[in-house]
Amino acid sequence: MAGIYLHIPFCKQACTYCDFHFSTNLSTQEEVLALMREELRFRENELAGEKVNTIYFGGGTPSIVGADDIARLIQTIADQYDLSDKLEVTLEANPDDIEIVKLGSWKTAGINRLSIGVQSLNDDVLRWMNRSHNSKQAKEAVHLALEQGFETSTIDLIYGMPEMSEQEWIDTLKYVSDCGINHVSAYNLTVENGTVLSHQIKKGARIPPDDHTGSLHYGILVDRLESNGWDHYEVSNFAKPGFRSTHNSNYWSRIPYVGVGPGAHSFADNIRRWNVSSNQHYLKKFSDGSYFESEQLTRTDRINEIIMLGLRTAIGIDTYSLEAEGFSIFREHEDYLKSFIENGMLEWDETYLRTTRKGMYFADRIASDLFLVS
Numbered sequence: 463m464a465g466i467y468l469h470i471p472f473c474k475q476a477c478t479y480c481d482f483h484f485s486t487n488l489s490t491q492e493e494v495l496a497l498m499r500e501e502l503r504f505r506e507n508e509l510a511g512e513k514v515n516t517i518y519f520g521g522g523t524p525s526i527v528g529a530d531d532i533a534r535l536i537q538t539i540a541d542q543y544d545l546s547d548k549l550e551v552t553l554e555a556n557p558d559d560i561e562i563v564k565l566g567s568w569k570t571a572g573i574n575r576l577s578i579g580v581q582s583l584n585d586d587v588l589r590w591m592n593r594s595h596n597s598k599q600a601k602e603a604v605h606l607a608l609e610q611g612f613e614t615s616t617i618d619l620i621y622g623m624p625e626m627s628e629q630e631w632i633d634t635l636k637y638v639s640d641c642g643i644n645h646v647s648a649y650n651l652t653v654e655n656g657t658v659l660s661h662q663i664k665k666g667a668r669i670p671p672d673d674h675t676g677s678l679h680y681g682i683l684v685d686r687l688e689s690n691g692w693d694h695y696e697v698s699n700f701a702k703p704g705f706r707s708t709h710n711s712n713y714w715s716r717i718p719y720v721g722v723g724p725g726a727h728s729f730a731d732n733i734r735r736w737n738v739s740s741n742q743h744y745l746k747k748f749s750d751g752s753y754f755e756s757e758q759l760t761r762t763d764r765i766n767e768i769i770m771l772g773l774r775t776a777i778g779i780d781t782y783s784l785e786a787e788g789f790s791i792f793r794e795h796e797d798y799l800k801s802f803i804e805n806g807m808l809e810w811d812e813t814y815l816r817t818t819r820k821g822m823y824f825a826d827r828i829a830s831d832l833f834l835v836s
């Protein structure tokens with residue numbers, strides 16, 4: 463199996479917390495999208511022999527480009543790659559772009575799953591985040607998407623904002639559980655260097671998120687969704703039974719994928735590669751092949767990826783795949799693992815080592831303690 467990721471590097475406006483690659487200069491849209499089709503054609507051999515079971519339009523904001531552009535990209539993929547019969551095709555959409563005609567066109571183009579960027583139902587929060595929609599629009603968009611048959615769609619949420627009360631978060635999760643959506647991705651607000659939010663915090667214009675609020679909100683998130691029958695299958699991801707995301711699951715299982723467009727990442731044959739995070743440079747450098755960089759993963763990189771990705775998921779780390787790399791995690795970290803198993807943060811079933819419900823919030827920290835340092 464394999465995946466294709468398409469990075470649509472355009473947004474209407476810049477959200478204050480965002481450090482993804484995007485541009486608000488939409489004038490190069492046509493050229494960039496044409497080159498992405500070219501890149502898809504050019505790289506078809508990278509997934510030779512693999513069936514593609516997921517196509518993911520991320521960004522940026524894929525919902526701001528024309529539905530016909532999305533259709534052309536999907537058609538290019540269908541022409542060049544071997545597609546699975548069970549194909550998940552996701553498009554990230556902002557609520558203010560979701561309207562009935564577009565939903566119909568996306569469906570005709572082959573999109574069968576939307577990832578709706580709700581982020582918050584608090585209008586003050588949405589304002590300081592500089593989101594291009596309010597909470598009413600977000601709810602209307604979710605309703606419309608479901609009504610038009612996108613029932614496998616997902617909502618993105620952010621928590622950990624100091625000004626969001628516990629009750630507000632509980633109400634948001636109640637809405638999520640009741641609205642009919644089948645998947646939720648919820649992320650703790652992080653302050654990335656170079657973002658508007660980090661400047662605001664440095665100048666004292668905004669209160670920084672703190673660990674206490676993040677873990678409190680996370681506890682509420684897990685309690686509320688699990689008690690409503692959601693499957694908590696990764697630190698930040700929850701699905702109604704049978705609705706886990708193929709795209710996400712492939713990524714955590716280190717299944718190969720081709721990423722096209724400015725800023726897109728790819729993984730295959732133990733090589734990670736990333737395209738230049740600049741629309742102008744992508745356009746200029748594509749023809750001479752200097753639009754990306756890559757690195758061959760070392761044994762240490764592979765081991766650390768298996769540990770990090772495994773600990774974030776409900777399945778856990780496949781300790782046999784570490785053994786296959788000549789690494790015995792129990793020999794390396796015997797005392798540490800014993801104490802974390804005893805204090806209920808980790809559990810082991812003879813094959814998989816995983817974080818417990820209590821330990822999952824700390825998955826990244828535990829993983830970094832277990833990393834192999836070469």
Ligand code: SF4
Binds near residue numbers: 475482521522
């Ligand atoms: S819409 Fe998405 S990609 Fe664009 S700035 Fe906001 S968070 Fe970033």
